[in-house]
Amino acid sequence: MARNYKEKIKKGDLIFYALMLALPLASLAVFYFGVNANSFLLAFQKYDQERGAFVFEGLSAFRRVFDDFGGIVMRIAFRNSLLAYLTGICVTMPLGVLFSYYVFKNFPLSGAFRVIFYLPSIIASIVLVLIFKYFVEKFLPEIIYKVSGKAIPGLLVDTSVALPFLLFYGVFTGFGGSILLYSGSMRSINESIIESARLDGVNSVQEITRIVLPLMWPTFVTFIVTGLAGFFGNQIHAFDFYGQNAEFSIYTVGYYMFSLTARGSNSLPEYPYLSAMGLTLTLIIAPVTLGVRYLLIKFGPSEN
Amino acid sequence: MKRIKAKTARLNLTGALLLAGFALYVVLFFFPIIWSVYTSFKTPHNFVEDPLWLPQKWVVSNYVTVFKEFAFTTTVNGQRYYILLTEMYMNSALYSLGAAFINTACCCLVAYLTAVFDWKFSKIIYQTVIVIMILPVVGTLPAALGLMRGLGLYDSLVGIYISSFSFLGMGYLIFYATFKQLPKSFIEAAKIDGATNLRVMLQVMLPMAASAFSTLFLMNFVGRWNDYQTSLLWLPSRPTVAYGVFAFSFNQVGTIANVPMKLTGSMLLLLPVLIVFLAFHKRLLVNMTMGGLKE
Numbered sequence: 001m002a003r004n005y006k007e008k009i010k011k012g013d014l015i016f017y018a019l020m021l022a023l024p025l026a027s028l029a030v031f032y033f034g035v036n037a038n039s040f041l042l043a044f045q046k047y048d049q050e051r052g053a054f055v056f057e058g059l060s061a062f063r064r065v066f067d068d069f070g071g072i073v074m075r076i077a078f079r080n081s082l083l084a085y086l087t088g089i090c091v092t093m094p095l096g097v098l099f100s101y102y103v104f105k106n107f108p109l110s111g112a113f114r115v116i117f118y119l120p121s122i123i124a125s126i127v128l129v130l131i132f133k134y135f136v137e138k139f140l141p142e143i144i145y146k147v148s149g150k151a152i153p154g155l156l157v158d159t160s161v162a163l164p165f166l167l168f169y170g171v172f173t174g175f176g177g178s179i180l181l182y183s184g185s186m187r188s189i190n191e192s193i194i195e196s197a198r199l200d201g202v203n204s205v206q207e208i209t210r211i212v213l214p215l216m217w218p219t220f221v222t223f224i225v226t227g228l229a230g231f232f233g234n235q236i237h238a239f240d241f242y243g244q245n246a247e248f249s250i251y252t253v254g255y256y257m258f259s260l261t262a263r264g265s266n267s268l269p270e271y272p273y274l275s276a277m278g279l280t281l282t283l284i285i286a287p288v289t290l291g292v293r294y295l296l297i298k299f300g301p302s303e304n
Numbered sequence: 305m306k307r308i309k310a311k312t313a314r315l316n317l318t319g320a321l322l323l324a325g326f327a328l329y330v331v332l333f334f335f336p337i338i339w340s341v342y343t344s345f346k347t348p349h350n351f352v353e354d355p356l357w358l359p360q361k362w363v364v365s366n367y368v369t370v371f372k373e374f375a376f377t378t379t380v381n382g383q384r385y386y387i388l389l390t391e392m393y394m395n396s397a398l399y400s401l402g403a404a405f406i407n408t409a410c411c412c413l414v415a416y417l418t419a420v421f422d423w424k425f426s427k428i429i430y431q432t433v434i435v436i437m438i439l440p441v442v443g444t445l446p447a448a449l450g451l452m453r454g455l456g457l458y459d460s461l462v463g464i465y466i467s468s469f470s471f472l473g474m475g476y477l478i479f480y481a482t483f484k485q486l487p488k489s490f491i492e493a494a495k496i497d498g499a500t501n502l503r504v505m506l507q508v509m510l511p512m513a514a515s516a517f518s519t520l521f522l523m524n525f526v527g528r529w530n531d532y533q534t535s536l537l538w539l540p541s542r543p544t545v546a547y548g549v550f551a552f553s554f555n556q557v558g559t560i561a562n563v564p565m566k567l568t569g570s571m572l573l574l575l576p577v578l579i580v581f582l583a584f585h586k587r588l589l590v591n592m593t594m595g596g597l598k599e
Contacts, residue, residue, distance in 0.1 A: 142355050
C-alpha cells in the first residue's frame with residue numbers, strides 16, 4: 001500500500017515535471033541548439049539571389065574570412081577588441097573593487113553613491129550616448145575655445161581621440177554596475193575575519209589586498225571569464241555613437257559583425273560569411289576561455 | 305520588524321581618497337546630464353548662439369513638438385508607414401512588459417523544477433545552463449535571424465514572446481539559489497494536506513520567491529525598455545521608443561533634426577524608466593550574488 005502510494009506520487013511528479021518543462025526545453029532546443037546548428041550549416045552555404053535561398057557552397061565563406069583576417073580592417077578590429085578587454089580588466093575592475101570597498105565599509109554617503117552608481121544601468125545606453133555625444137561634440141569644443149581661444153574638433157570626429165574616448169566612456173559607464181556585484185560579494189565575507197585582522201594591526205590597504213581580494217576571487221574569475229567570453233562581441237558603444245558610419249580606426253570585431261548583420265534584408269548575402277567568421281572565432285575563444293578559467297581556479301588564491 | 309541601520313564608518317585616508325574620486329565621478333556624470341536637460345528647453349536658435357549656458361527663455365514647446373512630430377518611417381510590403389511616438393511607446397510597453405514577464409517566469413519555473421525535484425535530469429539542466437554561460441559562441445545572430453524568418457516569426461511581437469521562453473542566464477541561477485535555500489518541509493506539509501504539485505508551486509513556493517521575482521522582472525523590464533538593438537534587428541516595422549530615438553539621433557533632415565530636439569527625444573525615453581527607478585529603487589538596489597538576492 002505504502003509502496004503503491006510512493007509510486008503514484010512519483011508518477012504524478014514526473015508528469016508534472018515533464019509538462020512544466022516541455023515548453024522551456026522546446027525553446028532551448030530551437031533557439032539555442034537549433035540556432036547553433038543553423039549557424040554551422042550557414043557557414044558552408046551562400047545566398048542565391050535568384051532563388052532567394054541559401055544553397056551549399058563549400059568552404060568559400062571560410063576562404064573569405066581568412067583573407068580578411070590578414071587585412072588592415074580586421075587587424076584594427078582585433079587590436080581594438082583586445083584593448084577593450086584589457087581596459088575592462090586593468091581599469092574597470094580595479095576601480096570597481098576600490099569603490100565597492102568604500103560602499104562595503106559603509107563610509108559616509110555610501111548609500112547615496114550606490115544609487116548614483118546604479119543610474120548608468122538604469123538609463124538607456126542610447127540616452128547616455130546622445131547626452132555624452134553632444135556634450136563632447138558641442139559643449140567641450142565651445143568651452144575650450146572660450147577659455148583658450150583654441151578651436152578643436154569634437155572628440156568623436158577626431159579619429160586620434162575617438163578610440164580613447166570610447167574606451168573611457170566604457171569605463172565611465174560600466175564600473176558602476178560592477179560595484180553592486182562586487183559589494184554584494186564583499187558582504188558575504190565574514191565580519192569576524194576583518195575584525196580579527198584589525199586587532200592584529202592590519203591597515204586598509206592590507207585589508208583589501210590580503211583579505212578582501214582573495215576572498216572575492218571566485219567573483220573575479222566570473223568577471224574575467226565572462227569578459228573573455230564576450231571578447232569578440234564587445235562593440236565599445238561604437239554602434240550607439242556612430243550607427244553604420246564608424247571609421248575603421250574604431251572598429252572592434254563585435255562592431256564589424258553587428259554592423260554587417262544589422263542591415264535588414266541587405267545583410268542576407270553576408271550571413272554565410274558572418275557565420276563562418278563566428279565559427280572560426282568560436283574555435284579560437286572557446287578553448288582560451290575554458291583554459292583561462294581552469295588556470296584561474298587551479299592557481300588562484302584559496303580561501304584558506 | 306524594525307530595520308537596524310548600519311552604522312556609518314569613520315573616514316580614514318583610503319576612504320578620503322576614494323570619496324574624492326566619487327565626488328569627481330558624480331560631477332563628471334551629472335554635469336552632462338544637467339546640461340542636456342536644460343538644453344532640451346532651448347530653442348534651436350538659442351542653442352546655435354550659445355550651446356553652453358542656461359536657456360535665454362525656457363521653452364516647453366520642444367517636448368510638445370517632438371511628441372507630435374517625431375515619427376519613424378518604415379516600409380512594410382512596399383508601403384511606407386509613419387509611426388508616431390505614441391505608437392512607439394505602445395510597442396515598447398508590449399515588448400518590454402510581455403517579454404520581461406515571460407522570460408522571468410520561465411527562469412523561475414525551470415529553476416523551481418530543477419531545485420525542488422532533485423533528479424539526475426535536473427542536474428543535467430543546471431550543468432547545461434552553466435556550460436552555455438561559460439562557453440562563448442560567436443556570430444550566431446545571422447543564423448538566429450534566418451531561423452526566425454524561416455519560422456515566420458521575424459518582425460513579429462509573437463515571435464519575440466516565443467523566443468523569450470528562455471531560462472539561460474543569471475536569472476535562472478538566482479532563482480535556483482533562492483529555491484534551494486527554501487526548506488522542503490513546506491512542500492512535504494502541503495502534500496500531506498493533499499495539495500497537488502501545481503498548488504504547491506503556485507500557492508506555497510512561488511509566493512516565497514516573490515521578492516526575487518519582482519526584482520528580476522523589474523531589471524528585465526528596464527533592460528528591455530532601454531534596448532534598441534532588439535527592435536532594430538527583430539522588430540524593424542514595430543519600432544520601440546529606444547529604436548526610434550536611436551534612428552532619430554542620425555536624422556539630418558526636418559524641423560526637429562537639431563540638438564535640443566534630439567535631447568528632448570532622449571528625455572522622453574528616459575522619463576518612464578526614471579519613474580520606475582524612483583518608485584522601485586529599493587527593490588532594484590538589492591545585492592546580487594549567485595546565492596540569491598540580499599535586501
